Amino acid sequence: MRFLYLLFIGLFVFGTSTAIRAQTPALPTIDHIYDPNVQTALLFPLVSANPSDPALTLNPPIISLDEPTVLQLEFDDLTADYRSFRARLIHCNADWQRSVLNDIEFTYEYNDMPITDYQVSINTKVQYYHYRFQVPRVKLPGNYLLVVYDERNRTNIILTRRFSTYQNRIGVSAAGRFSVDPARQFSDQQIDLAISYKGYQVISPQDDFKVVIRQNYRDDREIRGLKPTNVQAFDQTLQYNVADLSNTMPGGNEYRFFDTRTILSRANYIDRIERPADRNIAYVQVDQPRSQGPYIQSDDFNGLFVIDHRETGNGDVNADYIETVFTLRAPQLSGDVYVNGAFNFWQRNDRNRMTFDPATGTYRAAILLKQGVYNYDYALLANQTPPTVNETLIEGDFSGTENDYEVFVYHRPPAARADQLVAYQRLGVNKRK
Structure with a gap:
């Protein structure tokens, strides 16, 4: 009887996951608010004991699976009427395309969660409901899309937010400097990096790792498709000191x-x-x-x-x-x-x-x-x-601009069905002391 019960639960979860997947087959996997009455959708890690600390939102929605930190979603509904919302997660590969994983492969619980924590605005001319939701822990490191939808209508998507989880299984060292191109040394910044994969199983290291460099947490400021310039097989190290300027990005200006x-x-x-x-x-x-x-x-x-x-x-x-x-x-x-x-x-x-x-x-x-x-x-x-x-x-663009950079390294382990985020590193260029 216990076997039949577990089989029924597994089929139920799999069937529900398939139904949810069928309802949003073409949902763009981007940060976006679809309901014009919803504003200020924030997603950030709770790295402080005070969940209302304004500075928390200056941290990107990226957490380590080896630490107890959780992500919190907050948004406002300007209809000033209570509405029931629910949330679910979608697993994505390194290119933010939806993976083939079923919910049970990356979630610990049923992937359809109510958003029940809310407050009403106080002494404001524009009335709103403020909602909070803690994102549940996931099993796998990688990219995810958090989808919020109307409880009364699953097809009515309210908003979507990207986030990532990582486990540092390989080592990454990165450094920023002015561009080596004399024509760009006053306008661009260059990120040189090296990957050490000692003790990590990989079949073709020069091809299997997918490296992404992002500037100032902006998905529209990314470098993708980098290939190592030097493969040191004995030391199990990859170096990315490219000469074609593919690791160079305009410095921009202070905001x-x-x-x-x-x-x-x-x-x-x-x-x-x-x-x-x-x-x-x-x-x-x-x-x-x-x-x-x-x-x-x-x-x-x-x-x-x-x-x-x-x-x-x-x-x-x-x-x-x-x-x-x-x-x-x-x-x-x-x-x-x-x-x-x-x-x-x-x-x-x-x-x-x-x-x-x-x-x-x-x-x-x-x-x-x-x-x-x-x-x-x-x-x-x-x-x-x-x-x-x-x-x-x-x-304008200036190489002296202070910027934050992130390095993401993805890999699909042997026999795995989706990309995993196996290294994450943050660095600052021209940081003030």
Whole structure:
């Protein structure tokens, strides 16, 4: 009887997993909010005893399976009505394409979880429900997509967020420097790295490892397809000191920022605040292009942001949503200009597209953002085929810019059916002391 019971449970879980997989066969495996009433979807590791610490969101959603740290998802529903949400996980390979694994191969529990932790906003003009959800532990290191959907309608996807788990089974050493190309030494940064796989089973090390380098936690700033330049079979070491500049990336500029943690007075880079009855409006100081001229050192969050409320210290439910107005004084460009940042997952769409006003010679955009401190820059989507994103034209590129880099090393072990993240390393370039 026990055997039949276990067989029934296994078939039930497998059947449910197959049904869920069939419902979302073409779901893009990207960070995205599909419901316009949902805002500020944060996913971060709980590395502090205080889950409401604003600085927690400055950590990327990447955790080690060898440590007890968990990931927490938070988001706001601006309908101001309670809605029932559920979450599930999708396993992905190194290229973020959905793997062939069944749920039971990477989860410890049933892969369909209710989101029951919520609070109502307090003393805000824009009312919302604030939801929290701790992502359950997984079995395998690798890439995952967290999917939140409406409990009443499984096909109504609310949002998706990427995260990764790793186990350091091999060694990675990485270092950043200026580009070796004389033409790029003042604009680009180069990441040299080496992999030591001593004691790790691999059949063809020069081909089997998939290396990804990411700048400032941005999925649109990645280097993929690197091949080792030197294979030391005796020492079981791979070196990636390439001469074709494939490990080189534009340095960019320090990110612009503004502070809306309070509306009682003007904080950093806020020109003025208006307070109509239904909402608050904050005008960010007028920006200018920075591509011409010298590099100016300043501190930033490397494109990220934090949610906070200065008066209460509880940004989760006391921070209001503010109509934030951006203004860029620049000549009209051939293409669309966007306010670019992690607040929009570095995506360019109608929400952050700017409109040019010939009368004032400025671009302007109004974006509803929760109170906090935000990093951002400006990007041009040029009118050409295919369309290309250009941040250099407005912001400039400088090799002296302080940036964070991550190195991901993926491998599919013998007889495994999916890629695993077997090494993860973070490093800073031009870090301030």
